[in-house]
Amino acid sequence: MASVSLLSTKGLTRHFGGLKAVNQVDFEIRTGEIRALIGPNGAGKTTFVSLLSGRITPTSGSIEFLGADITDDPAHKRVRDGIAYTFQITSIYGTLTAYENVELSVQSALRRSPRPAGMSGHALLRRKTLEALDRVGLGDRAGERAGTMSYGHQRLLEVAMGLALEPKLLILDEPTQGLSDGEIENFCTLVKEIARSATVLLIEHNMPVVMQLADTITVLDHGEILASGTPEEIRANEAVQAAYLGAA
Amino acid sequence: MTNSHPVRVLALHVGVIVLLFLLQFVLPDYHHLAMTRVMVLAVYAMGYNMLFGYTGLLSLGHAMFFAAGLYGAGLTAYYTDWGVPLAFLIGIGCGFVLSLLIGLISLRTSGVAFMIVTMMFAQVAYLTTTYFTDYTRGEEGLTMPQSARSFDLLGLHVDLTDAGQRYNLALGMLALALLVIFLVVKGPIGRVLIAIRENEPRTLMLGYDTFRLKLMALVISGTISAMAGAAYALLFAYIGATFASIQYSIEALLFTLLGGAGTILGPLLGTMAMFYMIDITSEYTSAYLLVTGVALVLLVLYFPKGILGTIRERWWPWLP
Numbered sequence: 001m002a003s004v005s006l007l008s009t010k011g012l013t014r015h016f017g018g019l020k021a022v023n024q025v026d027f028e029i030r031t032g033e034i035r036a037l038i039g040p041n042g043a044g045k046t047t048f049v050s051l052l053s054g055r056i057t058p059t060s061g062s063i064e065f066l067g068a069d070i071t072d073d074p075a076h077k078r079v080r081d082g083i084a085y086t087f088q089i090t091s092i093y094g095t096l097t098a099y100e101n102v103e104l105s106v107q108s109a110l111r112r113s114p115r116p117a118g119m120s121g122h123a124l125l126r127r128k129t130l131e132a133l134d135r136v137g138l139g140d141r142a143g144e145r146a147g148t149m150s151y152g153h154q155r156l157l158e159v160a161m162g163l164a165l166e167p168k169l170l171i172l173d174e175p176t177q178g179l180s181d182g183e184i185e186n187f188c189t190l191v192k193e194i195a196r197s198a199t200v201l202l203i204e205h206n207m208p209v210v211m212q213l214a215d216t217i218t219v220l221d222h223g224e225i226l227a228s229g230t231p232e233e234i235r236a237n238e239a240v241q242a243a244y245l246g247a248a
Numbered sequence: 249m250t251n252s253h254p255v256r257v258l259a260l261h262v263g264v265i266v267l268l269f270l271l272q273f274v275l276p277d278y279h280h281l282a283m284t285r286v287m288v289l290a291v292y293a294m295g296y297n298m299l300f301g302y303t304g305l306l307s308l309g310h311a312m313f314f315a316a317g318l319y320g321a322g323l324t325a326y327y328t329d330w331g332v333p334l335a336f337l338i339g340i341g342c343g344f345v346l347s348l349l350i351g352l353i354s355l356r357t358s359g360v361a362f363m364i365v366t367m368m369f370a371q372v373a374y375l376t377t378t379y380f381t382d383y384t385r386g387e388e389g390l391t392m393p394q395s396a397r398s399f400d401l402l403g404l405h406v407d408l409t410d411a412g413q414r415y416n417l418a419l420g421m422l423a424l425a426l427l428v429i430f431l432v433v434k435g436p437i438g439r440v441l442i443a444i445r446e447n448e449p450r451t452l453m454l455g456y457d458t459f460r461l462k463l464m465a466l467v468i469s470g471t472i473s474a475m476a477g478a479a480y481a482l483l484f485a486y487i488g489a490t491f492a493s494i495q496y497s498i499e500a501l502l503f504t505l506l507g508g509a510g511t512i513l514g515p516l517l518g519t520m521a522m523f524y525m526i527d528i529t530s531e532y533t534s535a536y537l538l539v540t541g542v543a544l545v546l547l548v549l550y551f552p553k554g555i556l557g558t559i560r561e562r563w564w565p566w567l568p
Contacts, residue, residue, distance in 0.1 A: 053453065055449075055453070074457070075452050075453060076452050076453075076456055076457045077457075079453060079454060079455030080455045084453075085453050087450070087453070091450045092450070093443060093446045093447050093450065094446070095446055096442075096443075096446065100439075103439070104439065104440065104443050104451070104454055105454050107436055107440070108454045108455040108456060109455075111455075161454065165454065165455065
């Protein structure tokens with residue numbers, strides 16, 4: 001596995017009034033890894049990845065992606081640079097079909113990659129859209145209206161939209177929340193498959209999923225990094241146990 | 249996968265234009281003129297629909313764009329001898345510049361704030377037309393001079409007092425607006441505009457610069473509405489402050505809602521239906537606006553998607 005830094009933050013801070021949601025975070029993620037970000041409720045996980053994806057702006061600190069400072073870049077530009085974010089609360093286009101949902105992602109991705117010779121833009125758009133749907137196992141549901149799909153399928157659609165952006169870094173915000181055990185198992189297989197072409201940053205509460213998938217785990221508590229290490233190291237870490245179990 | 253029926257869609261739109269063309273040979277004088285007005289106002293509503301129906305931005309100030317075209321063209325025709333075609337283009341240009349400026353400011357807001365900001369700017373525009381009453385004659389307005397009632401273009405002599413020529417100019421503009429809107433809405437950009445309407449935060453996180461796209465939609469919308477205003481001034485030879493009033497902003501919304509927001513032909517149908525609803529009821533009662541009001545309440549209650557929106561939902565899912 002390459003150990004090139006894909007994204008890093010220095011002193012990244014976001015305050016909401018008096019609340020230090022994210023405080024002086026130095027973080028680094030290397031190309032190709034699956035990184036899990038865990039922590040108790042209110043630890044600042046979602047705020048942290050929102051800072052990475054540009055949905056909110058930091059109070060101070062900086063973010064570097066592929067060696068370039070992206071701290072001041074708007075969210076849509078970061079997506080084009082290769083940071084894709086899938087929403088914690090499913091955010092799809094309910095009135096459009098699954099196909100149309102993913103098509104919007106592919107259309108966005110195609111704007112930055114040159115079109116292969118001998119293929120019309122329309123055919124390419126269609127092929128890539130169906131490919132992304134197939135990868136998450138929704139190929140036979142392409143024509144279904146997204147809003148009427150089951151919750152599990154909507155989560156998969158959300159992932160397909162992230163995948164179709166052909167990201168370098170895919171941020172998954174609590175992707176297994178609300179899924180059944182069977183669905184979670186399929187999902188883990190999918191994430192491993194995704195990790196072969198993209199770096200994955202995963203916010204997750206489900207510990208078995210985290211332990212199974214993550215190469216490295218970063219623990220966030222009160223907006224600060226409490227610990228970082230392999231799953232085994234984190235499991236053995238006393239400060240992490242204290243944060244989770246509320247020990248003094 | 250996607251329901252596209254290009255042949256049906258093409259046949260429908262060409263059919264509508266052909267039907268409107270043929271109508272002029274059978275319509276009595278009164279309805280001939282009425283339909284000319286309806287077509288011009290329909291272009292105004294179609295511009296409005298571009299922003300409201302497809303992009304999901306509810307403006308309560310579109311009269312300012314209509315008025316920008318109206319005054320841009322009308323004042324040019326009244327005070328200069330530059331000719332009708334140039335006056336028309338200046339009217340459109342005024343709408344383009346105004347919508348760009350208003351867009352840059354108002355699109356910093358969304359939802360209710362956007363409605364209020366556009367309404368306030370339209371109010372400013374209305375008051376501006378009355379403030380410069382020395383030039384515009386305010387509510388009383390200006391009637392175009394004889395010199396602006398005809399022009400020569402590409403060897404053709406066009407007489408704007410001729411009802412038939414006026415009808416066909418209005419029809420030509422309607423066909424042009426239909427084509428432009430169709431190309432924008434059914435193309436890749438239209439797909440993203442609808443995505444913004446359905447879920448803007450998601451669209452931003454798919455890598456689309458939603459501000460720029462909304463600005464583009466507003467400029468296309470405002471410019472088409474201004475084109476209708478410019479045509480109104482030049483075809484019917486009158487400009488007045490009433491056209492900049494809040495009533496005209498609301499009418500664009502009502503025409504669009506009635507016909508079906510987010511359908512290409514909806515605004516045309518809505519304009520026609522509203523025009524004739526008022527026309528017919530006013531023959532029987534002086535309380536015709538009450539009848540219209542009740543009809544609109546019923547519409548919102550039972551057919552919130554408007555005439556074509558309902559038809560699309562129930563029978564013709566391919567309707568663009």
